[in-house]
Amino acid sequence: MLRQWAKENTPGVLLSVSSVRVTPDLSIARVNMSIFPTDDKMTILEKVKEQTAYFRGELGDKVRHQLRKIPEVIFYIDEGYQHMEEIEKCLRGEVDNPIRDK
Numbered sequence: 001m002l003r004q005w006a007k008e009n010t011p012g013v014l015l016s017v018s019s020v021r022v023t024p025d026l027s028i029a030r031v032n033m034s035i036f037p038t039d040d041k042m043t044i045l046e047k048v049k050e051q052t053a054y055f056r057g058e059l060g061d062k063v064r065h066q067l068r069k070i071p072e073v074i075f076y077i078d079e080g081y082q083h084m085e086e087i088e089k090c091l092r093g094e095v096d097n098p099i100r101d102k
Contacts, residue, residue, distance in 0.1 A: 001058050002033070005051065010044055013037070018078040022071060029071040032078035041077055048075050 006015040014036040021030045033048070035041040048055075052073055060070040089095050 001055065001062075002031075002048070005048075005055075006044075010047065013044060015044070015048075018080065026067060026069055026071050029073050031073060031075050033075060034078050045075060045077055 002015050002017060006013055014034075016034045016036075017031055018034050019032045021032075022028070033045075035044050052075070056070060056073050059073065063070070086095075
């Protein structure tokens with residue numbers, strides 16, 4: 001549902017859910033998203049947060065017969081992929097290394 005929304009509202013941007021953590025009482029779902037390209041990820045995150053009620057409603061339609069309560073959905077950006085990309089650039093030597101340059 002998130003990818004379909006992104007396809008319609010933010011063309012050229014890939015949104016993917018990297019993880020979802022739900023509290024034990026199922027009241028809150030924390031959704032970690034990866035956004036590519038990463039240039040304006042905060043703007044896209046704000047657009048997604050503005051649509052939280054829509055996403056919760058869609059979730060409710062899909063799982064209403066399995067859950068008693070539909071969790072509140074909170075969106076976050078998963079920074080793990082960006083850190084991994086930075087490490088790979090360092091390993092390939094694409095980033096200046098202040099220790100090596102001395």
